[in-house]
Amino acid sequence: MNPYKIDSPTSISFSGGRTSGYMLWQVLQFHGGKLPDDALVCFANTGREDEATLEFVRDCGKHWGVPIAWLEYSPEAPGYKVVDFDSASRNGEPFMAMIQKERYLPNPMQRICTSRLKIRTMHKYQRSLGWKEWDQMVGIRADEQRRVVKLRNRPSPETKDEVTRLPLADAGITVGHVNAFWDAQPFNLDLTTVNGRTLAGNCDLCFLKPGAQIQSLIQEKPERAIWWAGVEKYAQENFWDKKHERACLFRMDRPSYVQMSKFAAEQRDMFDANEEGISCFCGD
Numbered sequence: 001m002n003p004y005k006i007d008s009p010t011s012i013s014f015s016g017g018r019t020s021g022y023m024l025w026q027v028l029q030f031h032g033g034k035l036p037d038d039a040l041v042c043f044a045n046t047g048r049e050d051e052a053t054l055e056f057v058r059d060c061g062k063h064w065g066v067p068i069a070w071l072e073y074s075p076e077a078p079g080y081k082v083v084d085f086d087s088a089s090r091n092g093e094p095f096m097a098m099i100q101k102e103r104y105l106p107n108p109m110q111r112i113c114t115s116r117l118k119i120r121t122m123h124k125y126q127r128s129l130g131w132k133e134w135d136q137m138v139g140i141r142a143d144e145q146r147r148v149v150k151l152r153n154r155p156s157p158e159t160k161d162e163v164t165r166l167p168l169a170d171a172g173i174t175v176g177h178v179n180a181f182w183d184a185q186p187f188n189l190d191l192t193t194v195n196g197r198t199l200a201g202n203c204d205l206c207f208l209k210p211g212a213q214i215q216s217l218i219q220e221k222p223e224r225a226i227w228w229a230g231v232e233k234y235a236q237e238n239f240w241d242k243k244h245e246r247a248c249l250f251r252m253d254r255p256s257y258v259q260m261s262k263f264a265a266e267q268r269d270m271f272d273a274n275e276e277g278i279s280c281f282c283g284d
Contacts, residue, residue: 003167020139047089048203207250218264
């Protein structure tokens with residue numbers, strides 16, 4: 001079967017990156033340029049995406065004539081909000097609402113940001129449409145073998161109602177195919193890519209990104225660190241007493257965002273340039 005064929009309820013997870021955008025285009029091409037009736041496209045906005053990402057999601061919908069459900073986490077029932085380009089959060093509001101409700105910061109071992117802000121938010125929306133079981137298309141390429149193996153061998157317990165599909169991996173698509181496609185389009189994601197990785201993609205300073213990458217992004221735009229540093233400060237003041245202060249960080253194995261901002265301002269290298277990021281549900 002063609003990996004882009006849809007013949008049952010299917011949710012296409014659009015991260016807002018070039019790879020998942022390419023996947024959406026391939027699905028549309030296979031189906032004559034239109035989204036099948038039993039399919040939907042979901043973009044889960046955390047409020048920490050770069051403005052260029054929001055513009056790219058908007059432009060894909062506009063240029064290709066495809067409806068995209070813009071969703072955000074909500075601590076109130078039904079657990080999600082439907083927004084659009086104009087009303088989408090831009091200062092981490094859904095992210096902060098989740099932290100305030102859960103009363104701890106996400107970290108590499110407890111990625112509640114992924115499960116609450118993205119996976120559960122999309123699931124609640126899909127169930128509101130009457131879906132009970134469905135396929136979930138995720139934009140992971142054939143040259144991302146570690147992520148491919150992980151998703152196929154160790155599916156998340158959050159995904160018990162869905163069958164994860166990786167059509168780009170099945171089709172042998174690599175970053176070269178994706179870049180060549182976007183180079184030929186009249187619009188593109190206005191974020192820098194290095195070796196196939198969009199540095200400021202998804203949440204701008206996500207704690208799963210390599211430390212050197214985060215430091216570079218702060219040096220490029222110091223204001224990026226303000227929200228992240230503020231959240232760590234909020235956690236220190238509201239969740240634990242001083243003896244647990246170290247636990248009020250997104251990561252306990254690296255400096256705080258305040259410290260990283262200081263090192264970035266001083267142009268001091270503090271991380272291994274060869275450090276790899278931690279793979280996650282969020283795709284490019």
